Amino acid sequence: MCGAFLAAVLAIGARFGRTTKEEPRQPTTDRVRILAERLQQKFGTTSCYELVKDFPDFSSPERRVSCSRVVQFMEEEVEKLLAR
Numbered sequence: 001m002c003g004a005f006l007a008a009v010l011a012i013g014a015r016f017g018r019t020t021k022e023e024p025r026q027p028t029t030d031r032v033r034i035l036a037e038r039l040q041q042k043f044g045t046t047s048c049y050e051l052v053k054d055f056p057d058f059s060s061p062e063r064r065v066s067c068s069r070v071v072q073f074m075e076e077e078v079e080k081l082l083a084r
Helices: 003-016 026-043 048-052 061-083
Strands: none
16 A cells, blocks of 8 residues: 555544544545545556556655655645545
8 A cells, every 4th residue: 555645544534533433434434535536546556566666676766756746646635635
């Protein structure tokens, strides 16, 4: 799983997560589903392995650029979802 996606999920959970068992999960799960769909639509996957498989050198500039694009996209999308 992409780390940027997981960080975004944590942010959504921190903002909309339940504090009791009686509260609905829907506000959180809906946003996480939307986020996963948007990542899938934009980059074709939510898998870190798939996102970086063309960049085997962990420290290559190309891999950093690729990851930076995903991180920026996730930041923009989670910001929208947190505002809802």
